[in-house]
Amino acid sequence: MAKQVLTPRADDFPRWYQEVLNKAELADNGPVRGTMVIRPYGYAIWERMQAEVDARIKVAGAENAYFPLFIPESYLKREAEHVEGFSPEVAVVTHAGGKELDEPVVVRPTSETVIGEFMAKWIQSYRDLPLLLNQWANVVRWELRPRTFLRSTEFLWQEGHTAHASQADAHAYATQILHDVYEDFMVNVLGMPVLVGMKTPRERFPGAVNTLTLEGMMGDGKALQMGTSHELGQNFARAFGVEFLDSEGAQQIAWTTSWGVSTRMMGGLILAHGDDAGLRVPPVLAATQVVVVVVRDDDAVVERARALTAELVASGVRAILDDKTSVSAGRRLTNWELKGVPVRIELGPRDLAEGVATVVCRITGEKSAVSLDGLPAHVQAELDRQQMALLGEAIAHREGNTADVTSLDDAREAAGTGWARIPWKLVGEDGETELATAGITVRCLTRADGTVPDADDEPDLVATVARSY
């Protein structure tokens, strides 16, 4: 019997995306336009993302703190480009406590301004630098076209904010976060071979002097910005008075950075790794790496499955038991497949009689009978192999759908199905505007050797252009 779980995504990708969200029980739409409700299964994955990212942030030396959700409107107005860039999408509270407020407060769209205010208080001397802060929070941006996880009105993220004594230090730190935290996480945990580069001036964060980005290719060949790291120069420090005395006793203005990744990565995970049977979660990320499914309601089977689950947990695998035999086996198997649990172990009377379990790998689709003895070791090896297979598949997909071109027409053509790499000097600001009319943007600039440039006017830069979410 042919099994067709979801709408074929080639026909209607947005609909396929929505079906995965619903059927894999990741998220629902919220009551207010553009907001989302993250369901427990989706949130468990987000918690794993948080844990992995947070650990890397701490290695990079930043500490967690928390700043207010409400920001005085006047703060936002202190940095000219920043207010201009954000005001269209800021939610403003004008009434509270039963009366109109003297000064409206905005719901943070990002926290550079409040944090800048406090950095100014906390920093007096070069000995106070660098100040490396991070916060896990929700922010609100009233975007015109919201989409669950990819561009929701409210989203969860991590925003790092740092202050440094010199431009070189700030640049080095923004770059360190880009590679050691974000790229490492995305490649090794998410299994996504992100393209790391620099945004063009047009695509820069409002108020930044340099925006670095990590771009992932989705299953349909579009690009998704998975994370960013900004050098803010002295723009915010000047606006908020983040000043310090250097070792010579001279008053200096600090150099700041900000960087973040968000629940958008949940959307990226779905769009990059999902297939027509639902989500596929990389084993390193998965909150549930293995599900042991009791195929039939049989005491001996239930008992053995429970023991096996305990064995797996004891061996360090994140495993759960599914003994809910009141629901038919076929339905449960399909549900776990939709949710993308990397390894499924099916145990029934037939398996038990032969001393084996049926091991099914979600990522490669392989199915095999494996002896119950030594199963935990086998499972661990299988998880590692599935992780590599998923990354390998994503790399092949990206390479197979990226074309090197030398004209804007060819770039437009290639962007119909994937990415195009084109010399930046053939594009320029005018070419960028022209491509934009066809819905194509310059995702980032890289050097010919693939490394991240220091400036957008370096010679021989390569622009990667694509459609995006």
Added chain:
RNA sequence: CGGGAUGUAGCGCAGCUUGGUUAGCGCGCAGCGUUCGGGACGCUGAGGUCCCGGGUUCAAAUCCCGGCAUCCCGACCA
């Protein structure tokens, strides 16, 4: 804000052109029975301000007017 479309059960939809008894279907949900190794089947049942307001009519989900909301394509964006 421009261009297109849609609002009917928890979800997905039909019915509207040509007004007419009690508004249907699939999925899901509840009960009983048979099933159970890849989304089982039968029977029974619960569940509805047909987006809102007004109008026409003996009679409106259906026709007319006004409003609201949502979705898709653009501009904005983690």
